Amino acid sequence: MKLDAQIPSGPIEKKWDSHKFNTKLVNPNNKRKFDILVVGTGLAGASAAASLGELGYNVKVFCLQDTPRRAHSIAAQGGINAAKNYPNDGDSVWRLFHDTIKGGDYRAREANVYRLAQISNQIIDHCAAIGVPFGREYGGLLSTRSFGGAQVSRTFYTRGQTGQQLLLGAYSAMMRQAAAGTVKIYPRREMADIVISNGRARGITVRNLVTGELENYSGHAVLLCTGGYANVFYLSTNAALCNVSAAWAAYKKGAGLANPCFTQIHPTCIPRSGEHQSKLTLMSESLRNDGRIWVPKTKGDKRHANEIPEGERDYFLERRYPAFGNLVPRDIASRASKAMIDEGRGVGPTGLSVYLDFRDSIKRKGEDKIREEYGNLFDMYHQITDENGYKVPMRIYPASHYTMGGLWVDYNLMTTVPGLFALGEANFSDHGANRLGASALMQGLADGFFVIPATIGGYLGGSKFEPVNATAAEFKAGESAVKNKLNKLLAIKGKKTPTEFHRQLGNVMWNDCGMGRTETTLKKALKKIPEIREEFWTNLALPGTSMEMNQTLEKAFKVADFLEFSELLVKDALERKESCGAHFREESVTPEGEARRDDANFSHAAVWEYKGEGKEPALNKEPLVFENIKIAERNYK
Amino acid sequence: MNNSKHFNVTIRVWRQSGPDEQGRMVPYEVKDISPDMSFLEMIDVLNENLIKKNEQPITVESDCREGICGCCGLVVNGEVHGPDEHSTVCQLHMRRFKDGDIITVEPWRVRSFPIIKDLAVDRSALDRIIQAGGYISVNTGAAPDANSIPVNKDNAEEAMDSAACIGCGACVAACPNGAAMLFTGAKISQLALLPQGEPEKQTRALNMVAAMDCEKFGNCSNEYECEAVCPKDIKVSNIARMNREFMLANLFSKH
Numbered sequence: 001m002k003l004d005a006q007i008p009s010g011p012i013e014k015k016w017d018s019h020k021f022n023t024k025l026v027n028p029n030n031k032r033k034f035d036i037l038v039v040g041t042g043l044a045g046a047s048a049a050a051s052l053g054e055l056g057y058n059v060k061v062f063c064l065q066d067t068p069r070r071a072h073s074i075a076a077q078g079g080i081n082a083a084k085n086y087p088n089d090g091d092s093v094w095r096l097f098h099d100t101i102k103g104g105d106y107r108a109r110e111a112n113v114y115r116l117a118q119i120s121n122q123i124i125d126h127c128a129a130i131g132v133p134f135g136r137e138y139g140g141l142l143s144t145r146s147f148g149g150a151q152v153s154r155t156f157y158t159r160g161q162t163g164q165q166l167l168l169g170a171y172s173a174m175m176r177q178a179a180a181g182t183v184k185i186y187p188r189r190e191m192a193d194i195v196i197s198n199g200r201a202r203g204i205t206v207r208n209l210v211t212g213e214l215e216n217y218s219g220h221a222v223l224l225c226t227g228g229y230a231n232v233f234y235l236s237t238n239a240a241l242c243n244v245s246a247a248w249a250a251y252k253k254g255a256g257l258a259n260p261c262f263t264q265i266h267p268t269c270i271p272r273s274g275e276h277q278s279k280l281t282l283m284s285e286s287l288r289n290d291g292r293i294w295v296p297k298t299k300g301d302k303r304h305a306n307e308i309p310e311g312e313r314d315y316f317l318e319r320r321y322p323a324f325g326n327l328v329p330r331d332i333a334s335r336a337s338k339a340m341i342d343e344g345r346g347v348g349p350t351g352l353s354v355y356l357d358f359r360d361s362i363k364r365k366g367e368d369k370i371r372e373e374y375g376n377l378f379d380m381y382h383q384i385t386d387e388n389g390y391k392v393p394m395r396i397y398p399a400s401h402y403t404m405g406g407l408w409v410d411y412n413l414m415t416t417v418p419g420l421f422a423l424g425e426a427n428f429s430d431h432g433a434n435r436l437g438a439s440a441l442m443q444g445l446a447d448g449f450f451v452i453p454a455t456i457g458g459y460l461g462g463s464k465f466e467p468v469n470a471t472a473a474e475f476k477a478g479e480s481a482v483k484n485k486l487n488k489l490l491a492i493k494g495k496k497t498p499t500e501f502h503r504q505l506g507n508v509m510w511n512d513c514g515m516g517r518t519e520t521t522l523k524k525a526l527k528k529i530p531e532i533r534e535e536f537w538t539n540l541a542l543p544g545t546s547m548e549m550n551q552t553l554e555k556a557f558k559v560a561d562f563l564e565f566s567e568l569l570v571k572d573a574l575e576r577k578e579s580c581g582a583h584f585r586e587e588s589v590t591p592e593g594e595a596r597r598d599d600a601n602f603s604h605a606a607v608w609e610y611k612g613e614g615k616e617p618a619l620n621k622e623p624l625v626f627e628n629i630k631i632a633e634r635n636y637k
Numbered sequence: 638m639n640n641s642k643h644f645n646v647t648i649r650v651w652r653q654s655g656p657d658e659q660g661r662m663v664p665y666e667v668k669d670i671s672p673d674m675s676f677l678e679m680i681d682v683l684n685e686n687l688i689k690k691n692e693q694p695i696t697v698e699s700d701c702r703e704g705i706c707g708c709c710g711l712v713v714n715g716e717v718h719g720p721d722e723h724s725t726v727c728q729l730h731m732r733r734f735k736d737g738d739i740i741t742v743e744p745w746r747v748r749s750f751p752i753i754k755d756l757a758v759d760r761s762a763l764d765r766i767i768q769a770g771g772y773i774s775v776n777t778g779a780a781p782d783a784n785s786i787p788v789n790k791d792n793a794e795e796a797m798d799s800a801a802c803i804g805c806g807a808c809v810a811a812c813p814n815g816a817a818m819l820f821t822g823a824k825i826s827q828l829a830l831l832p833q834g835e836p837e838k839q840t841r842a843l844n845m846v847a848a849m850d851c852e853k854f855g856n857c858s859n860e861y862e863c864e865a866v867c868p869k870d871i872k873v874s875n876i877a878r879m880n881r882e883f884m885l886a887n888l889f890s891k892h
């Protein structure tokens with residue numbers, strides 16, 4: 001596998017501009033002759049479809065839900081970063097670039113991250129122009145808040161519903177193109193395979209989720225904007241439909257999959273209440289602006305939180321990281337909470353949570369002010385737990401939340417398969433080993449609104465395309481492979497539901513490859529996963545047929561892929577013998593117990609290559625070169 | 638957290654195998670429910686049992702399970718999104734019910750939202766209303782600095798109140814006339830309240846209202862049911878604003 005990141009030469013500040021200048025353009029009249037297939041309508045997919053449609057390309061866009069507006073991005077709460085420096089607190093493109101590289105523990109590509117920081121400001125401008133009702137100050141200008149891993153206030157927001165408003169903005173821009181005829185929307189479709197013809201991605205096979213029919217679509221480029229795979233842990237903050245299947249199909253068709261072990265555990269989620277639990281609900285990171293995290297100083301203190309006096313509380317983040325306090329990055333906050341719980345100082349009925357306490361900020365600012373800023377989050381907390389967060393501290397626990405790993409892409413967002421691109425959470429590009437809060441929305445929109453419209457022309461304009469249509473042999477072959485897989489699933493007629501297998505896999509992943517990983521636990525996982533997979537293929541219960549709406553079949557399809565992908569994730573975790581960002585190998589720690597990187601051996605992206613069914617995948621490495629940022633131990637003290 | 642004992646309920650669910658098939662209510666017993674379960678988790682438990690018996694589970698749509706994606710939408714005991722105020726049915730918890738309860742569960746019943754299967758309906762008509770004008774026509778890359786256009790904070794907040802719509806269709810399901818006025822009014826209001834949306838105000842109102850009619854949604858007869866069931870507390874004042882914008886557009890539009 002050849003990994004050429006296509007990073008433009010020249011000083012980092014000029015790379016993006018000079019790249020745009022040097023990239024081939026497609027003549028405006030020719031654009032409509034190119035068919036572009038966009039899979040996914042989250043921030044990345046909807047913004048890509050909209051902007052490519054505006055340019056005049058012929059776009060077809062696909063999603064699982066009944067309407068594009070329901071993509072998982074809708075659930076993002078806290079905000080979106082940009083280096084506007086409106087608060088005059090010392091922010092700059094350079095600082096956002098620096099914070100993101102450091103936040104990712106020096107495992108991201110400099111050129112991409114710098115570009116992201118540059119584009120961040122344009123995103124806010126564009127979103128305000130298309131009607132996103134950002135939070136504002138009395139003077140009418142935009143308001144910002146602080147997020148983890150930053151000492152400036154650069155996070156723009158729309159109450160606790162930033163993802164919703166940004167997605168509805170991108171969706172409306174896409175609907176405008178639907179009205180203009182440049183974008184055609186195919187909801188309730190699951191991409192099941194990618195069609196390669198003469199070495200290029202030329203189409204997709206999708207299953208119509210209403211009729212069960214398999215449909216083929218051909219095009220000149222395929223954009224996977226299919227989100228992240230945090231649901232490999234079964235319980236996560238992600239929506240139920242989030243999956244790895246599209247990325248996995250790409251991997252099997254030759255796309256390198258990078259750093260799958262970089263998975264983020266979010267520190268502030270509502271703890272689970274029982275076996276029946278189907279998802280975990282996030283309490284936005286923005287709450288850490290005003291909430292203080294603590295546990296009792298003594299083990300097994302069973303007193304009510306409000307009865308524990310100040311002197312007997314351990315505000316462990318403030319104690320261990322005085323410079324950033326409660327606003328340390330997520331991986332650090334999660335591990336610190338886990339350490340407290342492991343010491344036996346966790347709280348709540350199960351002992352599996354820590355307090356997030358608003359008492360002091362309510363005293364300082366008043367309950368009304370806190371309600372104004374976070375009211376919907378307090379309501380959500382109350383709805384789920386039946387507890388009043390204004391009166392008693394919330395209880396929180398870390399949960400699987402986001403995946404930094406994903407399809408390897410070059411500077412143009414193209415995977416190792418020509419014509420196959422990956423945008424948003426589906427790619428691996430910008431967050432290294434840990435993503436900072438409010439940076440995923442920024443990346444999704446940067447990729448879709450600004451990067452792909454500039455880079456796709458280079459591919460389309462610089463390639464010779466043979467005519468391909470959806471009845472070609474390659475499509476028929478892809479279609480029958482999908483049919484076989486569906487039939488195989490339906491023929492098992494066993495006893496265990498797809499959800500039971502998923503939950504079983506999730507337990508293994510969480511326990512053996514979760515917040516802390518060791519060689520022993522990872523090897524254990526590598527033994528257990530194939531066992532679960534084998535049972536899945538012999539004992540799956542799956543009623544109904546493939547030619548109808550069949551949600552159990554959809555679920556089984558996704559779980560089958562998780563059961564293969566998870567093994568690669570664990571292999572990657574085993575291979576990376578260092579700790580970095582969210583990937584914490586307990587063997588590799590500093591004397592203070594912090595993650596210890598091993599730059600001499602692991603300053604690279606690990607890119608996995610599919611070698612065929614039953615064969616060991618090959619590991620390729622993209623070395624990371626830091627020319628602009630001095631590598632240092634990540635310090636938030 | 639409610640630690641009281643687990644309990645049993647009976648749910649009577651609308652089963653319909655396809656758009657053109659005859660549907661009917663079917664009772665199921667669901668045992669050993671924890672009060673901390675969400676309503677949809679209770680249905681999960683039932684579905685898991687059905688799958689194990691090789692019976693078709695109940696088709697029910699949901700995705701985020703935290704009240705923001707707008708996927709879920711059920712009529713529970715005759716109430717759209719169930720008994721809780723300002724919440725979606727995925728936010729409803731079983732602590733609202735007690736042992737022995739009989740709970741009826743039905744899909745949205747609206748002419749413009751045909752049933753696909755069981756509790757899943759087709760709400761694509763709402764997308765077509767947005768497509769008719771629920772946007773601001775600005776191409777990517779053309780925008781001025783975000784702070785170059787100040788927006789009065791009150792207007793921004795009010796626009797956000799309208800923008801909070803999750804497109805679930807509850808307002809339509811609750812309306813005796815099957816009107817989509819609250820949905821459409823909310824989008825028209827959001828964009829009319831912002832200076833960025835001003836230039837297209839008139840065409841937007843005309844086109845979106847026309848699309849609404851074309852999708853065979855009913856008319857408003859001031860029942861206020863929509864506001865009462867809206868999980869995001871969107872007010873009927875949005876309908877008044879829509880009517881005003883529509884009227885002004887009819888009077889003054891050059892289109």
Ligand SMILES: Cc1cc2nc3c(=O)[nH]c(=O)nc-3n(C[C@H](O)[C@H](O)[C@H](O)COP(=O)(O)OP(=O)(O)OC[C@H]3O[C@@H](n4cnc5c(N)ncnc54)[C@H](O)[C@@H]3O)c2cc1C
Pocket residue numbers: 039040041042043044045062063064065068070071072073074075076077078079080162163189190191192225226227228237238239242243245246282401402423424425426437438439440441442444
């Ligand atoms: C609760 C929560 C809160 C968050 N808050 C923030 C925040 O405040 N700030 C921030 O920056 N980030 C936040 N994030 C992260 C952020 O929301 C996501 O990373 C981001 O929205 C992902 O966008 P996306 O476009 O890449 O993918 P998604 O929004 O996940 O969209 C994926 C799309 O792909 C489609 N799809 C998937 N598989 C297939 C398939 N096989 N066939 C067809 N279609 C398919 C889906 O239907 C969907 O349309 C949050 C995440 C969570 C879970």
